[in-house]
Amino acid sequence: MSIQSHLAELERKHQTLETELADAIAHPSTDDLTIAELKRRKLQVKDEIERLRHDAPASVH
Secondary structure, three states, X not given: OOHHHHHHHHHHHHHHHHHHHHHHHHOXXXXXXXXXXXXXXXXXXXXXXXXXXXXXXXXXX
């Protein structure tokens, strides 16, 4: 898998998690642990995106 395709997949995953998080926050029945887990996973994906962009800037552009 090329770095660009891996980045694209991570960006899609990040967007999906963002949508899931917004839905979870919108529903009052969602517990805080679930919201915290979604936030943690979203941050992990964001960190991975930034790491890939930083480690291989010539391959991304």
